[in-house]
Amino acid sequence: MKHYQLVISVLFFTIIIGPAHSAEPSFTIKQLTPETALKAAQAGLKKCRDLGYQATVAIVDRAGNTQVLLRDQLAGTHTIEAANNKAWTAVSFKTNTTLLAKNTQSGEESSGIRNVSKVLAIGGGIPIDTGGVLYGAVGVSGAPSGLEDDHCAKAAIDAIKIDLEFD
Numbered sequence: 001m002k003h004y005q006l007v008i009s010v011l012f013f014t015i016i017i018g019p020a021h022s023a024e025p026s027f028t029i030k031q032l033t034p035e036t037a038l039k040a041a042q043a044g045l046k047k048c049r050d051l052g053y054q055a056t057v058a059i060v061d062r063a064g065n066t067q068v069l070l071r072d073q074l075a076g077t078h079t080i081e082a083a084n085n086k087a088w089t090a091v092s093f094k095t096n097t098t099l100l101a102k103n104t105q106s107g108e109e110s111s112g113i114r115n116v117s118k119v120l121a122i123g124g125g126i127p128i129d130t131g132g133v134l135y136g137a138v139g140v141s142g143a144p145s146g147l148e149d150d151h152c153a154k155a156a157i158d159a160i161k162i163d164l165e166f167d
Helices: 003-023 032-048 079-093 097-103 111-115 147-167
Strands: 056-061 066-071 125-130 133-141
Touching: 032 056, 032 066, 032 133, 032 147, 056 079, 056 147, 066 079, 079 097, 079 125, 079 133, 097 111, 097 125, 125 147, 133 147
Parallel strands: none
Antiparallel strands: 056 066, 056 133, 125 133
């Protein structure tokens, strides 16, 4: 019996523990600079204004931490939390919130996701993912629907996309 336990222990350390020691001790990630995040937020806000909407635009980093939040003068107070949560949701699930809204409706396999704190499954949240690098996400709230919020969020990303591709 002891020989059997020894073999299992050796296999455990070789298969489970061994590879952990061979992994790199650190890694490098790319982050948006505050200036780039601000540029995106300003472009998103401008697009909403051009469309006649008073909105809030939030930019979060890849961990979901708010980098920039811009609220237009007449945007509703609720838009601050909604924009932040849309951006957080988009970066957390690495998908746009319009698609997440469709995939998490009642009766769908992933419907329980809507019960997670801060998840806001409505259009307006889009990941900032360029060249296979997830930088963060943009969230917009204040337009008449999530689809209009999406237009503003896309404008925010378009404003910095070239900068990120040549980074």
